[in-house]
Each structure stands twice: as structure tokens, then as C-alpha cells.
Amino acid sequence: MLPVERYGRYVRIPTPTGFAVGDVNTYAILPSRGAPGPVLVDTGVRSDEAWEALRAGLRRYGFDVADIQLVLLTHAHPDHFGQAARIRREAGCEVWIHEAGERSLRRYTEELAGEPLEVARQHMRAWGVPEERTSDVRGPERARDVVEPLVPDRWLRDEEVVELADVRLRVIHTPGHCPDHIVYVDEQRRVALSGDHLLPDITPVCLLQLPTRRDGERPSSLMQYCNSLEKAEAMKADLVLPSHGDVVRDHYSLIASYRTRMDERRDAVLSAFAGGEATAYELGRRLFADAIDDQLFLVLSEIVGHLDVLEAEGMLETRSVAGRTLFRPMKSSELALAGA
Numbered sequence: 001m002l003p004v005e006r007y008g009r010y011v012r013i014p015t016p017t018g019f020a021v022g023d024v025n026t027y028a029i030l031p032s033r034g035a036p037g038p039v040l041v042d043t044g045v046r047s048d049e050a051w052e053a054l055r056a057g058l059r060r061y062g063f064d065v066a067d068i069q070l071v072l073l074t075h076a077h078p079d080h081f082g083q084a085a086r087i088r089r090e091a092g093c094e095v096w097i098h099e100a101g102e103r104s105l106r107r108y109t110e111e112l113a114g115e116p117l118e119v120a121r122q123h124m125r126a127w128g129v130p131e132e133r134t135s136d137v138r139g140p141e142r143a144r145d146v147v148e149p150l151v152p153d154r155w156l157r158d159e160e161v162v163e164l165a166d167v168r169l170r171v172i173h174t175p176g177h178c179p180d181h182i183v184y185v186d187e188q189r190r191v192a193l194s195g196d197h198l199l200p201d202i203t204p205v206c207l208l209q210l211p212t213r214r215d216g217e218r219p220s221s222l223m224q225y226c227n228s229l230e231k232a233e234a235m236k237a238d239l240v241l242p243s244h245g246d247v248v249r250d251h252y253s254l255i256a257s258y259r260t261r262m263d264e265r266r267d268a269v270l271s272a273f274a275g276g277e278a279t280a281y282e283l284g285r286r287l288f289a290d291a292i293d294d295q296l297f298l299v300l301s302e303i304v305g306h307l308d309v310l311e312a313e314g315m316l317e318t319r320s321v322a323g324r325t326l327f328r329p330m331k332s333s334e335l336a337l338a339g340a
């Protein structure tokens with residue numbers, strides 16, 4: 001577990017999640033002298049352990065949960081907003097999140113049924129998922145037991161500036177990991193709160209975003225993420241405070257390493273075809289045999305993300321057979337012709 005640590009006005013308070021990812025870092029922005037209490041960025045899951053860790057961290061700086069003035073969220077995943085509602089009750093403060101979080105938050109209270117479920121299952125079928133597993137389309141909202149349902153007080157927008165007493169945070173919408181992800185940048189102090197968009201030890205996953213209507217489009221999470229990486233690359237920060245793991249001092253080389261890893265993964269997907277055609281599910285089984293049964297949604301997110309990119313680059317041929325999409329890499333001779 002990382003220690004509670006102070007970086008100027010920002011205090012990192014790690015709290016346990018019980019998930020494979022380990023602790024999640026919440027950040028308290030300390031008030032200037034004489035001002036009321038801190039502002040909190042992300043909350044941890046809803047559990048007594050997380051609550052106690054947050055309290056203990058705040059106490060070191062003379063505050064309690066009741067002193068929190070405002071809760072800002074980076075995105076609507078359980079480890080980030082799980083105990084936001086409880087903090088709001090205790091502190092009487094507001095909770096703000098990006099406007100795209102509305103749908104994400106609803107998924108923790110509404111069962112997937114009717115048309116949205118049918119549309120999701122159709123996608124799963126097309127990717128070659130066995131029929132009995134086509135309903136397995138839940139991502140993080142599977143973890144409902146560590147979340148208290150939340151209706152936020154305000155929706156944030158891209159490029160908006162959150163004005164705190166003497167700290168200004170620019171909101172940068174960075175979809176990819178999920179549609180409602182934002183990074184907060186304190187341009188004056190050159191500090192960024194990167195949520196799960198930039199993480200030092202793991203490459204963030206870009207979760208599938210399934211449409212809820214028959215005529216709905218599925219955005220490509222990985223392509224969104226790549227665009228959002230450019231936004232993160234453009235931000236002027238000397239200190240990046242991520243939601244998992246230690247601080248990042250050089251986000252430029254971190255982003256460069258992500259790009260290298262994404263290229264490697266893309267090549268791995270291409271070689272998994274072994275010269276033939278395959279469904280997304282078959283590729284997932286070849287590349288992630290150990291994980292696909294337990295983490296179908298994660299594995300498909302990874303594979304489909306790369307298939308989206310390869311398809312956009314004109315590297316794949318597809319055909320539909322009995323409702324399933326078969327992908328095949330174009331041969332280099334075909335690519336040459338297509339480019340001619």
C-alpha cells in the first residue's frame with residue numbers, strides 16, 4: 001500500500017478496493033489558510049475499510065469527512081464513486097461528474113433488459129461468443145455491492161473550469177477507459193489528476209460501449225482513448241496524480257510507452273489470425289486463454305478495440321456468416337492494390 005503523501009496542496013489518500021487493481025488513490029485538495037475544508041477527487045468503494053482509510057488520511061491534516069466541501073469524480077466506476085453518496089450525507093456537500101456519467105451511473109441501478117439487452121446480445125453473437133454467454137455483457141457495474149447509487153448534483157463539461165477558493169481545475173474530457181472519464185488540470189501549479197486515463201503500472205483498459213438501441217452506433221473505445229491520449233499529451237503538467245499507483249513525473253514518456261504497447265498488442269492480434277479468418281471471440285481465446293472465461297467482457301474489449309483500429313486502417317476484410325462476423329487480415333498484395 002502506498003503511503004498517504006502530500007504534494008503541495010494535494011494529498012494522496014489510498015483506500016482499499018478489494019479488486020485485482022489494488023488500492024484506489026483519492027486526492028484531497030487542502031484549503032488555503034482560514035478557508036473551510038478540503039475538496040475531494042474520487043472517493044473509494046463503499047466499504048468500512050475504505051471509509052476508515054479516508055478518515056485516517058484526512059485526520060493527518062486536521063480534517064474529517066464532515067469537512068469536505070465538494071466531491072469531484074473522474075468517472076463512474078465503483079472504486080471512484082462508490083462512497084460518494086455517503087460522503088455527501090456526512091458532509092452536506094455536492095458531487096460533480098462529467099455529463100456522460102449519467103448513463104453509466106444508471107447502470108448500477110437498472111437491470112439490463114428489453115431492447116438494450118437484445119442489442120448487446122446481438123453484438124456478442126456477432127463476435128462469436130457462445131450463445132449461453134451472450135448475456136454476459138456487464139463490466140464494472142457487476143460490482144454493485146461496493147457502490148451506493150448516486151445522482152450527482154452537477155454535470156461537468158469538457159474545457160469547463162471548476163473554480164475553487166484559490167485553485168482552478170480545468171476539466172478535460174478523456175473518453176476511452178469509459179465514456180465519462182475526465183482529467184482535472186491545475187494549470188497554475190502544473191498538476192494533473194489523471195484518474196484511470198494515465199496509470200504508471202498498467203495500460204488502462206478501454207471498455208466496450210454497447211449501444212442501447214437497435215439503430216445505435218457503437219463508438220470505438222480504443223480509438224476514443226487514442227484521441228484522449230493526445231489531449232493528455234498536450235496538457236502542461238510536471239506532476240500527474242493517477243488513481244492507481246505512484247505519481248508520474250513524465251507523462252510524455254508514459255504515453256509513448258502506451259503507444260508502443262498498443263502497437264505490440266495490435267501485432268499480436270494480427271498474428272493470432274494465423275493466416276486464416278476468425279471471430280473476435282476466437283482471437284480472444286487464442287490470445288487470452290487463461291482470462292477469457294472469467295473476464296469475457298475485458299478480453300472482448302481488448303480484442304474488439306484492436307479490430308476497430310485495424311478495420312479503420314483498412315487492414316481487415318470482414319464477412320458475415322450466420323450472424324457472426326469473420327475477420328481476415330488483408331494480404332499485403334491486396335493492400336498494395338487497395339492503395340494504388
Ligand SMILES: [Zn+2]
Nearest residue numbers: 075077177196
Ligand atoms: Zn475505472
